Amino acid sequence: xxxxxxxRRSFAAIxxxxxxxNTLLSFGxxxxxxxxxxxxxxxxxxxxxxxxxxxxxxxxxxILRRYPGARVVTLDFSLVMLGRGAExxxxxxxxxxGGDAELLPFRAETxxxxxxxxxxxxxxxxxxxxxxxxxxxxKGGRVVILEFGRPTLPVFKNxxxxxxxxxxxxxxxxxxxxxxxxxYLHESIMAFPEPAELMAMMQKAGFSQIHCQKLxxxxxxxxxxxxxxx
Ligand SMILES: C[S@@+](CC[C@H](N)C(=O)[O-])C[C@H]1O[C@@H](n2cnc3c(N)ncnc32)[C@H](O)[C@@H]1O
Numbered sequence: 001x002x003x004x005x006x007x008r009r010s011f012a013a014i015x016x017x018x019x020x021x022n023t024l025l026s027f028g029x030x031x032x033x034x035x036x037x038x039x040x041x042x043x044x045x046x047x048x049x050x051x052x053x054x055x056x057x058x059x060x061x062x063i064l065r066r067y068p069g070a071r072v073v074t075l076d077f078s079l080v081m082l083g084r085g086a087e088x089x090x091x092x093x094x095x096x097x098g099g100d101a102e103l104l105p106f107r108a109e110t111x112x113x114x115x116x117x118x119x120x121x122x123x124x125x126x127x128x129x130x131x132x133x134x135x136x137x138x139k140g141g142r143v144v145i146l147e148f149g150r151p152t153l154p155v156f157k158n159x160x161x162x163x164x165x166x167x168x169x170x171x172x173x174x175x176x177x178x179x180x181x182x183x184y185l186h187e188s189i190m191a192f193p194e195p196a197e198l199m200a201m202m203q204k205a206g207f208s209q210i211h212c213q214k215l216x217x218x219x220x221x222x223x224x225x226x227x228x229x230x
Contacts, residue, residue: 003124010181011055012080017176019056019084024175025168033220037115037146038062040213040224045069047112050136052076052101052129053119057085059146060094063115073111075099102128109138117146121192127201134206139229143207144222145198148189151218160219164189195221 001009011018022030037059043049045067051060054074063072075097076082082096099105101116102123114133123129133143151157164186173179193201195212202210207225214221 006184007122008078010178010184011078013178014172014176014181015056015078015080015084018081019058021172021175025171029216029219033146033215033222034059034062034117036213036215037117037144037222038066040144040222041113041115042142043067043070043113047071048073048110050075050104050106050111050114050133052104052114052116052133053122054096055081055085055117055119057082057094057096059115059117061085064093071095073097073106075101075104077101102132104132104136106136108135109141110136112138112141114141114143115146116144118148120145120147120198121188126193126198127205130201130207131205134227137227139227141227143202143225143227145202145224146220146222147192147198149192149195149214149218149221150189153217156217195223198223199225 048071049063051057051072051074054060054076057074060072060074063070071093073095074082077098077100079098082098086096097105101119102125114137120126120129137143151160168185169179169182172182199210199212202223202225206228208228210225212221212223
Protein backbone atom coordinates (compact mmCIF):
# COMPACT_ATOMS: atom_id res chain seq x y z
CA UNK A 1 0.00 0.00 0.00
CA UNK A 2 1.41 3.45 -0.82
CA UNK A 3 1.93 6.03 1.94
CA UNK A 4 -0.96 8.22 0.78
CA UNK A 5 -3.50 5.39 0.99
CA UNK A 6 -2.07 4.15 4.29
CA UNK A 7 -2.24 7.65 5.83
CA ARG A 8 -5.78 8.30 4.64
CA ARG A 9 -7.05 4.93 5.89
CA SER A 10 -5.18 5.32 9.17
CA PHE A 11 -6.71 8.68 10.06
CA ALA A 12 -10.16 7.50 9.08
CA ALA A 13 -9.68 4.54 11.44
CA ILE A 14 -8.54 6.59 14.45
CA UNK A 15 -10.68 9.73 13.88
CA UNK A 16 -12.98 8.99 16.81
CA UNK A 17 -10.23 8.73 19.42
CA UNK A 18 -7.73 11.12 17.75
CA UNK A 19 -8.31 14.21 19.93
CA UNK A 20 -8.51 12.24 23.17
CA UNK A 21 -5.33 10.27 22.46
CA ASN A 22 -3.47 13.40 21.39
CA THR A 23 -4.18 15.02 24.70
CA LEU A 24 -3.65 11.90 26.85
CA LEU A 25 -0.38 10.84 25.20
CA SER A 26 1.08 14.36 25.31
CA PHE A 27 -0.19 14.95 28.90
CA GLY A 28 -2.13 17.92 27.51
CA UNK A 29 1.02 19.65 26.24
CA UNK A 30 -0.31 19.53 22.68
CA UNK A 31 -2.75 22.29 23.67
CA UNK A 32 0.18 24.53 24.55
CA UNK A 33 1.99 23.61 21.29
CA UNK A 34 -1.10 24.56 19.30
CA UNK A 35 -1.42 27.81 21.27
CA UNK A 36 2.20 28.69 20.42
CA UNK A 37 1.64 27.83 16.75
CA UNK A 38 -1.42 30.09 16.55
CA UNK A 39 0.48 32.88 18.33
CA UNK A 40 3.36 32.51 15.85
CA UNK A 41 0.99 33.23 12.97
CA UNK A 42 1.22 36.88 14.04
CA UNK A 43 -2.29 37.24 12.72
CA UNK A 44 -3.98 40.63 12.92
CA UNK A 45 -7.44 39.11 13.03
CA UNK A 46 -8.21 40.16 9.45
CA UNK A 47 -8.09 38.05 6.31
CA UNK A 48 -8.15 34.46 5.22
CA UNK A 49 -6.23 31.71 7.01
CA UNK A 50 -5.59 28.20 5.68
CA UNK A 51 -5.34 25.30 8.13
CA UNK A 52 -3.91 22.53 5.92
CA UNK A 53 -4.01 18.84 6.97
CA UNK A 54 -6.54 20.20 9.45
CA UNK A 55 -7.79 16.84 10.76
CA UNK A 56 -10.40 17.53 13.44
CA UNK A 57 -9.74 21.27 12.96
CA UNK A 58 -8.28 21.98 16.38
CA UNK A 59 -5.96 24.66 15.02
CA UNK A 60 -8.67 26.22 12.87
CA UNK A 61 -11.04 26.36 15.82
CA UNK A 62 -8.28 27.75 18.03
CA ILE A 63 -7.66 30.56 15.53
CA LEU A 64 -11.35 31.46 15.59
CA ARG A 65 -11.46 31.44 19.38
CA ARG A 66 -8.56 33.87 19.46
CA TYR A 67 -9.75 35.97 16.49
CA PRO A 68 -13.53 35.71 16.20
CA GLY A 69 -13.45 37.88 13.05
CA ALA A 70 -11.10 35.58 11.14
CA ARG A 71 -12.13 33.55 8.11
CA VAL A 72 -10.66 30.06 8.30
CA VAL A 73 -10.49 27.38 5.61
CA THR A 74 -9.67 23.90 6.92
CA LEU A 75 -8.43 21.39 4.36
CA ASP A 76 -7.86 17.67 4.74
CA PHE A 77 -8.10 14.63 2.46
CA SER A 78 -9.80 12.65 5.22
CA LEU A 79 -13.46 13.60 5.27
CA VAL A 80 -13.82 11.37 8.30
CA MET A 81 -11.38 13.53 10.28
CA LEU A 82 -13.01 16.78 9.08
CA GLY A 83 -16.45 15.37 9.85
CA ARG A 84 -15.39 14.48 13.37
CA GLY A 85 -14.18 18.05 13.89
CA ALA A 86 -17.30 19.54 12.36
CA GLU A 87 -19.53 17.68 14.83
CA UNK A 88 -18.10 19.87 17.55
CA UNK A 89 -17.85 23.08 15.55
CA UNK A 90 -21.51 23.90 15.05
CA UNK A 91 -21.93 27.54 14.15
CA UNK A 92 -18.20 28.25 13.85
CA UNK A 93 -17.16 30.35 10.86
CA UNK A 94 -15.04 27.58 9.37
CA UNK A 95 -15.11 26.35 5.77
CA UNK A 96 -14.02 22.69 5.74
CA UNK A 97 -12.77 21.49 2.36
CA GLY A 98 -11.84 17.97 1.27
CA GLY A 99 -8.62 18.18 -0.73
CA ASP A 100 -4.99 17.27 -1.13
CA ALA A 101 -2.32 19.38 0.55
CA GLU A 102 0.09 18.39 -2.23
CA LEU A 103 -2.23 19.88 -4.86
CA LEU A 104 -4.16 22.63 -3.11
CA PRO A 105 -7.47 23.54 -4.76
CA PHE A 106 -6.89 27.30 -4.42
CA ARG A 107 -5.64 30.05 -6.67
CA ALA A 108 -2.19 31.50 -6.16
CA GLU A 109 -1.92 34.20 -3.48
CA THR A 110 -5.25 33.51 -1.80
CA UNK A 111 -4.31 33.42 1.90
CA UNK A 112 -2.60 35.85 4.25
CA UNK A 113 -1.60 33.10 6.68
CA UNK A 114 -1.27 29.30 6.57
CA UNK A 115 -0.76 26.78 9.33
CA UNK A 116 -0.06 23.03 9.29
CA UNK A 117 -0.14 21.01 12.50
CA UNK A 118 1.49 17.57 12.44
CA UNK A 119 0.59 17.25 8.76
CA UNK A 120 3.78 17.81 6.74
CA UNK A 121 5.32 14.56 8.09
CA UNK A 122 2.35 12.64 6.74
CA UNK A 123 2.66 13.87 3.17
CA UNK A 124 4.07 11.55 0.51
CA UNK A 125 6.19 14.49 -0.65
CA UNK A 126 6.65 17.18 2.03
CA UNK A 127 8.58 19.31 -0.49
CA UNK A 128 5.51 19.48 -2.74
CA UNK A 129 3.30 20.41 0.22
CA UNK A 130 5.63 23.27 1.18
CA UNK A 131 5.71 24.52 -2.42
CA UNK A 132 1.92 24.48 -2.50
CA UNK A 133 1.75 26.49 0.72
CA UNK A 134 4.11 29.06 -0.82
CA UNK A 135 1.97 29.22 -3.96
CA UNK A 136 -1.34 29.90 -2.21
CA UNK A 137 0.09 32.46 0.23
CA UNK A 138 0.12 36.15 -0.63
CA LYS A 139 3.50 37.83 -0.87
CA GLY A 140 4.64 38.64 2.66
CA GLY A 141 2.17 36.04 4.02
CA ARG A 142 3.33 33.80 6.83
CA VAL A 143 3.39 30.03 7.20
CA VAL A 144 3.64 28.19 10.52
CA ILE A 145 4.44 24.48 10.50
CA LEU A 146 4.09 22.58 13.77
CA GLU A 147 5.73 19.17 13.60
CA PHE A 148 7.23 16.53 15.85
CA GLY A 149 11.00 16.49 16.24
CA ARG A 150 13.61 14.35 17.95
CA PRO A 151 14.99 15.66 21.26
CA THR A 152 18.77 15.66 21.52
CA LEU A 153 19.36 16.02 25.30
CA PRO A 154 21.07 12.70 26.36
CA VAL A 155 18.80 11.22 29.06
CA PHE A 156 15.62 12.91 27.88
CA LYS A 157 16.29 11.61 24.35
CA ASN A 158 16.40 7.97 25.53
CA UNK A 159 13.33 8.30 27.71
CA UNK A 160 11.40 9.87 24.87
CA UNK A 161 12.55 7.17 22.45
CA UNK A 162 11.22 4.48 24.76
CA UNK A 163 7.96 6.38 25.24
CA UNK A 164 7.49 6.86 21.48
CA UNK A 165 8.55 3.41 20.31
CA UNK A 166 7.05 1.29 23.14
CA UNK A 167 4.48 3.07 25.24
CA UNK A 168 2.63 5.05 22.57
CA UNK A 169 2.00 2.07 20.21
CA UNK A 170 0.77 0.05 23.18
CA UNK A 171 -1.50 2.76 24.66
CA UNK A 172 -2.62 4.00 21.23
CA UNK A 173 -3.45 0.42 20.28
CA UNK A 174 -5.45 -0.19 23.46
CA UNK A 175 -7.57 2.96 23.11
CA UNK A 176 -8.04 3.11 19.32
CA UNK A 177 -7.61 -0.56 18.40
CA UNK A 178 -5.10 0.62 15.74
CA UNK A 179 -1.62 -0.20 17.08
CA UNK A 180 -0.19 -0.07 13.53
CA UNK A 181 -1.07 3.62 13.23
CA UNK A 182 0.82 4.45 16.42
CA UNK A 183 3.80 2.40 15.21
CA TYR A 184 3.72 4.52 12.08
CA LEU A 185 3.75 7.65 14.27
CA HIS A 186 7.11 6.54 15.70
CA GLU A 187 8.55 5.53 12.32
CA SER A 188 7.45 8.73 10.60
CA ILE A 189 8.95 10.91 13.34
CA MET A 190 12.26 9.03 13.04
CA ALA A 191 12.26 9.39 9.24
CA PHE A 192 11.36 13.09 9.20
CA PRO A 193 14.06 15.53 8.00
CA GLU A 194 16.22 17.41 10.49
CA PRO A 195 15.16 21.04 11.11
CA ALA A 196 17.98 22.40 8.91
CA GLU A 197 16.80 20.28 6.00
CA LEU A 198 13.19 21.33 6.39
CA MET A 199 14.19 24.99 6.59
CA ALA A 200 16.24 24.54 3.39
CA MET A 201 13.11 23.13 1.69
CA MET A 202 11.16 26.17 2.86
CA GLN A 203 13.78 28.51 1.49
CA LYS A 204 13.83 26.73 -1.86
CA ALA A 205 10.02 26.96 -2.03
CA GLY A 206 10.19 30.76 -1.72
CA PHE A 207 10.09 31.49 2.00
CA SER A 208 12.46 33.83 3.81
CA GLN A 209 13.00 34.96 7.43
CA ILE A 210 12.75 31.27 8.28
CA HIS A 211 13.34 30.13 11.82
CA CYS A 212 12.67 27.11 13.96
CA GLN A 213 11.53 27.25 17.58
CA LYS A 214 11.99 24.11 19.68
CA LEU A 215 9.09 23.21 21.97
CA UNK A 216 9.40 20.91 25.00
CA UNK A 217 13.08 20.12 24.44
CA UNK A 218 12.55 19.49 20.71
CA UNK A 219 9.67 16.99 20.98
CA UNK A 220 7.92 19.43 18.70
CA UNK A 221 9.23 22.20 16.47
CA UNK A 222 7.62 25.32 15.09
CA UNK A 223 8.87 26.38 11.67
CA UNK A 224 8.00 29.91 10.69
CA UNK A 225 8.62 31.61 7.37
CA UNK A 226 7.37 34.44 5.22
CA UNK A 227 6.69 34.28 1.51
CA UNK A 228 9.32 36.38 -0.16
CA UNK A 229 7.67 39.49 -1.52
CA UNK A 230 9.80 40.01 -4.66
C1 LIG B 1 -1.73 14.09 12.59
S1 LIG B 1 -3.13 14.69 11.79
C2 LIG B 1 -3.08 16.40 12.24
C3 LIG B 1 -4.44 17.03 12.35
C4 LIG B 1 -4.45 18.46 12.87
N1 LIG B 1 -3.72 19.36 12.02
C5 LIG B 1 -3.93 18.56 14.28
O1 LIG B 1 -3.15 19.47 14.55
O2 LIG B 1 -4.34 17.75 15.12
C6 LIG B 1 -2.62 14.71 10.12
C7 LIG B 1 -3.74 15.01 9.14
O3 LIG B 1 -3.17 15.23 7.85
C8 LIG B 1 -4.06 14.72 6.88
N2 LIG B 1 -3.32 14.51 5.64
C9 LIG B 1 -2.25 13.71 5.43
N3 LIG B 1 -1.85 13.80 4.15
C10 LIG B 1 -2.67 14.69 3.53
C11 LIG B 1 -2.75 15.23 2.21
N4 LIG B 1 -1.90 14.86 1.25
N5 LIG B 1 -3.70 16.14 1.96
C12 LIG B 1 -4.58 16.52 2.92
N6 LIG B 1 -4.56 16.05 4.18
C13 LIG B 1 -3.61 15.15 4.49
C14 LIG B 1 -4.60 13.44 7.53
O4 LIG B 1 -5.81 13.03 6.94
C15 LIG B 1 -4.76 13.89 8.99
O5 LIG B 1 -6.03 14.37 9.25
